Amino acid sequence: MLGGATAHGQESTALDRFDPAPAGDAFFTVPSAGVPGHLQAAGAAAISYAHQPLSLRRESDEEALSWVSRQLVLHALASVELFERVKVDLDLPLLLEQGGTSGELGGRSVVAPSGASVGDLRVGARVALLAQEGGYPAAALRLSVWLPTAGGRAFAGADSARFAPALVVGGDHTRWLWSVTVGGRLSPRSENSLTGSETFGGAAAALRFGGLQVGPEILVAASTGSLADGQVRQGFSAEALLGARYTVGPVTFGAGGGPGLGRTPGTPAFRVFGAISVAGELLGGGKADGALAHGSAGRPEEGKGRADEQRKGSTGGEGAASAGQDQDGDGVMDADDVCPTQVGVDQPPRRGCPPDQDGDGIADADDRCPTEAGVASTEEARHGCPPDSDGDGIVDALDACPAERGEATQDPQTNGCPRAVRVESSQIVILQQVNFATGKADILQESFDVLEQVARALGEHPEIARVAVDGHTDAQGAEKPNLDLSRRRALSVVTWLIEHGVDARRLEARGFGPRRPIADNATAGGRAKNRRVEFQIRRRTTEGAAGWRDGPVED
Incomplete structure (x- = not known):
């Protein structure tokens, strides 16, 4: 890692590259992008073990010397959030033990x-710039300053102050969260340091399973500068970590580890770490009235409800939990938990209840349409979905005929309506004629489809107790034969419907011959319109099938 550089004086290096995120943030090493509360405090302890963070090697051969073979560092962290805009944090690292090989x-x-x-004591501050709005992430600026409290002692810290400005962007959603940061670590007086100034970046993501959060974190850094002997310092490092944390009330436990990549000093062969944190409100703390949350989620509509989850810190604490009982362990005290026996999320207006994205009162786990507000249904496939009264697959809000099964069309006026049959106030209107053999009462097969739709409509409307099937003819020929033909045709339709499942008590046949024309019999087009079958609704009932009674119906 060190190439040909001299070792003398270069122990004034902060070798440990485990730079924990502020206490109360959502990840171990990548800071969150927002500040969700006011006078919200968090404290944490994180311990990190790095294996072989520094080895010497001659470029001419494979000979190597493990100068620092191990480092064990304890980080004591504290933070406080102010005015939902600023977060101030401290990190005091304690180098507990280190060792290597002399030679x-x-x-x-x-x-x-x-x-x-x-x-070296780290003092940091984060200022929230943007709150998360739906799919748009939150954003913040962060500045860290390391004070040379180690005095340049062997690999515990540098002999001068260091600075790290950075931009942080992130989002917090119901089941998952993420954060990305980029910035620079500036060491103005770093000639004797093995690392010096660097550009760096980090990315983290995690999934939530109740109180458990699991996800990867990736850190990268690139250094360039000059050493005391005039050589150019160059190097690239990365660490790929996998971490998990579990929250019980206001306390969060976490652990993780992963390999190091690259040859920059301080990059270990592998690292393991653990953490414990706690968070809560200072006197008078909480979320200010009317203020918008600026946490990792930063979504104003979720406000304080998401703030607590955003405080699961690097070292993992759960935020703003008040004293008291929390039966389900979801971080929402029973006094505030609408669902105290179900693991949920801290999201108004149903704090502590299982996630309900569409706010319809049906938890996402049971909701077959979790992103569309719906209603409870005994039909499992439709539970939590928007109502579809006629069951035709077109929700009532878009269905022009919500009480009748129909087909989807591009026309809002006909979308969801039957193709050829429509139930209106006094009629079952057919949009296609019932056709018969010429001069006979035999129904042509081409009309079976429209009659099937009439039968289906009657099945879907049990409140229709009586329908008169009326036959009509044009005025050609003598009236008596036409009257007889119209009655026989009406009776043929009634017979067909009964044979296809319609209760006989609901039907009656009438024939009017040419007596009720709807068009001019002097034209061929008018006579075609007059030759027709109509379905007149004569009685409705609130009793369903019990209201289907035989007997005459008064006009």
């Missing part, structure tokens, strides 16, 4: 470090 490589002698030491 000589390429004519250079090195001494392995040992013993415990205080590291």
